[in-house]
Amino acid sequence: MAILLLGAQGQLGWELGASLSALGKVLHFGRKEADLSRLDELRKLVLTIKPRVIINAAAHTKVDQAEDEPELAGLINAEAPAMLASLAKELDAWLVHYSTDYVFDGTKDGVYTEDDATAPLNVYGQSKLDGDKAIMASGCRHLIFRTSWVFGHHGRNFPRTILELARQEDHFSIVADQFGSPTGVELISSVTALALNQAQRSDQNLSGLYNLVASGYVNWQEYAIYVVRRAIDLGWSLLADPDKIIPRSTEESGRKAVRPANSRLSTEKLTRVFGLTPPPWQYYVDRVLWAWTREYVAANPNPPKILGLKFIPPMNGAMSRS
Numbered sequence: 001m002a003i004l005l006l007g008a009q010g011q012l013g014w015e016l017g018a019s020l021s022a023l024g025k026v027l028h029f030g031r032k033e034a035d036l037s038r039l040d041e042l043r044k045l046v047l048t049i050k051p052r053v054i055i056n057a058a059a060h061t062k063v064d065q066a067e068d069e070p071e072l073a074g075l076i077n078a079e080a081p082a083m084l085a086s087l088a089k090e091l092d093a094w095l096v097h098y099s100t101d102y103v104f105d106g107t108k109d110g111v112y113t114e115d116d117a118t119a120p121l122n123v124y125g126q127s128k129l130d131g132d133k134a135i136m137a138s139g140c141r142h143l144i145f146r147t148s149w150v151f152g153h154h155g156r157n158f159p160r161t162i163l164e165l166a167r168q169e170d171h172f173s174i175v176a177d178q179f180g181s182p183t184g185v186e187l188i189s190s191v192t193a194l195a196l197n198q199a200q201r202s203d204q205n206l207s208g209l210y211n212l213v214a215s216g217y218v219n220w221q222e223y224a225i226y227v228v229r230r231a232i233d234l235g236w237s238l239l240a241d242p243d244k245i246i247p248r249s250t251e252e253s254g255r256k257a258v259r260p261a262n263s264r265l266s267t268e269k270l271t272r273v274f275g276l277t278p279p280p281w282q283y284y285v286d287r288v289l290w291a292w293t294r295e296y297v298a299a300n301p302n303p304p305k306i307l308g309l310k311f312i313p314p315m316n317g318a319m320s321r322s
């Protein structure tokens, strides 16, 4: 009775592989082995494996690109999850799925709860919302974790992009009128394992939608400044001066898909039901930066060429928060 992990090569899927292994045998499937746009093959795969848990970390996450391919986004983010939900019901399996802050229009003053009205501003958000609704209507046992601004050690994400930029430019501008909580994949995957374990053992029906983000919030510019400052603390030699990362408006950024100005999510329900309280977002940024630094140092014992480390960072104290 295995745990089927879909999207195993994504930044969250990669981390889930490790966290879930304490719960049972995890079968890892990336896009090549399990393509969510090929529903018939996906159905056959699930019915062959007959998992007791399906974890869906796969999604069409290219938010701007989704504006040009709404059908594909709908297929991967809504139709495939709907089919997984109906298979989970048929097999009496749990389905774990991930939702997004982009289901909201961002006009609320304050944090969004699970009960707030949704109103996506872009194709990606609408397709993800359609997936959430289909799962909730299916009657299968499910956990949907709604998260935001996801980053991890593996894959493309904001901290990685900022560090690449900071190596090349001494100053740049970043959007400062969108607020949210950067959420590390380590947090999402550990909460997934803990909550799933509780839900499977509980006499109560704990199926449902739960917001899952790190605590605290920032705008993208503040987030970028934090990443660059911490990298410099760790010994990275960057061209960018954190004081020269200046604010830019959403309008000026000219992105194809419209993004919500307020992405803040309340995790009160997660704490009330599962007794889990997310730590501050900075904790996970520090861990990722430290992991990249260690990796770089291990791979480059001689004077660094690519990142330009000024010195080998100390082992102690690097994780402390200023």
Ligand SMILES: NC(=O)c1ccc[n+]([C@@H]2O[C@H](COP(=O)([O-])OP(=O)(O)OC[C@H]3O[C@@H](n4cnc5c(N)ncnc54)[C@H](OP(=O)(O)O)[C@@H]3O)[C@@H](O)[C@H]2O)c1
Pocket (backbone or CB within 6 Å): 007, 008, 009, 010, 011, 012, 013, 030, 031, 032, 034, 035, 036, 037, 056, 057, 058, 059, 060, 061, 076, 097, 098, 099, 100, 101, 128, 147, 148, 149, 150, 151, 155, 156
């Ligand atoms: N990233 C964020 O900021 C964010 C924010 C809120 C919620 N979420 C949600 O969190 C979950 C995990 O996201 P993530 O950050 O880990 O995204 P990610 O790194 O982009 O991972 C998504 C994975 O899905 C794969 N995929 C795409 N199309 C597929 C298909 N047709 N069949 C099978 N796999 C396919 C991707 O493969 P390729 O790399 O080959 O495309 C990738 O490995 C998703 O449900 C996402 O909607 C993410």
